[in-house]
Amino acid sequence: MKRRVFSGARPTGRQHLGNYLGAIQNYVNLQDEYDCIYCIVDIHALTSLEDTGGLQKNIHEMMLDWLAAGLDPQKSILFVQSHVPEVMQLHTLLSMVTPLGWLLRVPTFKEKAKLQPQNINYGLVGYPVLMTADIVLYKAEVVPVGEDQLPHLELAREIARRFNNLFGNTFPEPEAKLTSFPLILGLDGKEKMSKQLGNDIELALSPQETTERVMTAVTDPARRYRTDPGHPEICNIYRLQGYINPLELDSIGERCRSADIGCVDCKMLLAQKINATLEPLRERRAVLATKPQYITDVLLDGAQRARVIAAETLSEVKQKMGLI
Ligand code: SF4
DSSP states (O other): OOOEEEEEEOOOSSOBHHHIIIIIHHHHHHTTTSEEEEEEOTTGGGGTTOOGGGHHHHHHHHHHHHHHHTOOTTTSEEEEGGGSTHHHHHHHHHHTTSOHHHHHTOHHHHHHHHHOGGGOOHHHHHHHHHHHHHHHTTTOOEEEEOGGGHHHHHHHHHHHHHHHHHHOSOSOOOEEEEOSSOOOBOTTSSSBOOTTTTOOOBTTSOHHHHHHHHHTOOOOTTOOSTTSOOOGGGOHHHHHHHHHOGGGHHHHHHHHHTTOSOHHHHHHHHHHHHHHHHHHHHHHHHHHTTOHHHHHHHHHHHHHHHHHHHHHHHHHHHHHTTOO
8 A cells, every 4th residue: 555645835827936846746756656645724824914815816826737737536535624624623732732831932833923023923833733624533643744844744744643652543644754855945035935035936937938037047146257257066056957967967066167168048947947847847738727627626626535444543543533
């Protein structure tokens, strides 16, 4: 029997190159080896209450990109978190076994509390409990994560372990599966690529728009003139070349150091490679975009399949906790 993978992502709408290299490609590759469950976590998005009016559009656009990238509803369960209400019940039950101190120590809670001091809501504190419920509701054994998500997963393991100790062995402790491209920096070369920070390249852009975005990227700040030798090791364009254009990486590095290639030409080369890589995805996306009902049906079918597993786990949990 295949091991079960679970991963969730917030409904951020159109996906960008960082999502693709850091997560989606990995999701697609895992489909043959594992029993995969991929979820758009719309309830998590409510912790900040930003633009809830755009949620449905964001879910639709995100699923378009996921399907266009190769996620296959015949192989994986693809659904929206709130379509499986059992997760909210399990969240409440797990909150009873989770010491508050564990949650207040989570570094991302402190960071988020700083970002929205006017709205430090209970959901923000309980976020890791809901994340644990997302995973253990399906008894997932493996969770693909980036390095920045490791502390959350460790907490999920602790909550699962504590439940098992108190009520008997119920949940597998989910293992981290680090993605091969853990952290993709944005065009500013400083922060993780993110739509919010405006340093991203959306997958659905046209080739021309992609080229224009790449041209805005920060490179080696010490390279002021075309004749200055560059330092590729500190340049994010060089890093992106490593992901998108690995065969030419060594030669680009040498040509940069000897000032044989300028940053404009280097960026043009990267933009061409990104466009060539994404061309099949963009073609599939354009076709899928003409079939909105298909996207809805994929998500409804995914939720139905997820609910079968969820109902079984929840019933077991309630029995063990003495509720039924
Ligand atoms: Fe970066 Fe390329 Fe410019 Fe070198 S030539 S600094 S690798 S953009």
